[in-house]
Amino acid sequence: MGDDVPMTTAAPEKKKEEEEENRESEMEEMMKNAVPIQRSLDLCLVLETPRGRGVFASCFISSGTILDTCPILLLQPGESIPGRTIWDYSYNWPTPNSPTPTQAIILGLGSMFNHSSSRQNVGWRRNVENQVVVYTALRDVRRGEELLISYGSRLTFRDVEEDERRKEESKEEEGDGGLGGLDVEGLF
Numbered sequence: 001m002g003d004d005v006p007m008t009t010a011a012p013e014k015k016k017e018e019e020e021e022n023r024e025s026e027m028e029e030m031m032k033n034a035v036p037i038q039r040s041l042d043l044c045l046v047l048e049t050p051r052g053r054g055v056f057a058s059c060f061i062s063s064g065t066i067l068d069t070c071p072i073l074l075l076q077p078g079e080s081i082p083g084r085t086i087w088d089y090s091y092n093w094p095t096p097n098s099p100t101p102t103q104a105i106i107l108g109l110g111s112m113f114n115h116s117s118s119r120q121n122v123g124w125r126r127n128v129e130n131q132v133v134v135y136t137a138l139r140d141v142r143r144g145e146e147l148l149i150s151y152g153s154r155l156t157f158r159d160v161e162e163d164e165r166r167k168e169e170s171k172e173e174e175g176d177g178g179l180g181g182l183d184v185e186g187l188f
């Protein structure tokens with residue numbers, strides 16, 4: 001008994017190492033398909049604006065900054081969702097095997113960008129392969145300015161900018177003047 005060599009811990013240790021190596025190579029494999037996410041920390045959500053909730057610059061943002069990379073929820077062609085509201089948060093999305101585009105719900109902050117016909121300062125681009133939308137500052141943006149995209153010309157709601165324009169026009173006719181933009185710099 002005294003001369004017996006005790007069982008070493010080498011076998012379980014080796015097994016552990018192998019498992020760790022396997023985990024690492026599985027992870028490496030998985031990371032080959034990773035989509036890089038770029039986003040700015042200089043954004044905030046303002047809850048009550050004439051357009052509802054909106055995304056604003058909490059610091060100066062320089063032209064060309066990637067503001068966010070948002071994943072999407074792709075709907076099936078022809079898929080219908082009861083209720084209208086969700087469609088206000090969807091974009092047309094090309095589908096490889098279908099002649100007609102389907103709809104995609106934009107997840108994250110992407111769904112919070114409001115529309116402007118004349119003062120948009122954010123551009124967006126679909127990355128169809130990775131199923132993300134990338135939002136980029138089109139010009140320098142001041143702290144406190146709202147970040148606005150274009151939804152195109154077929155709006156499903158009454159555009160506050162139109163109302164503002166009409167108000168300004170009637171003011172101009174009365175001898176007042178100037179088109180104002182929403183600016184919440186005082187809030188920060």
Ligand SMILES: C[S@@+](CC[C@H](N)C(=O)[O-])C[C@H]1O[C@@H](n2cnc3c(N)ncnc32)[C@H](O)[C@@H]1O
Pocket residue numbers: 050051052053054088089111112113114115116157158159160161
């Ligand atoms: C994608 S959501 C944007 C986030 C929305 N403001 C919220 O609070 O959830 C689109 C909706 O925002 C509102 N909206 C966006 N731009 C607008 C604008 N220029 N005038 C009025 N409402 C606007 C409309 O209600 C529209 O259906």
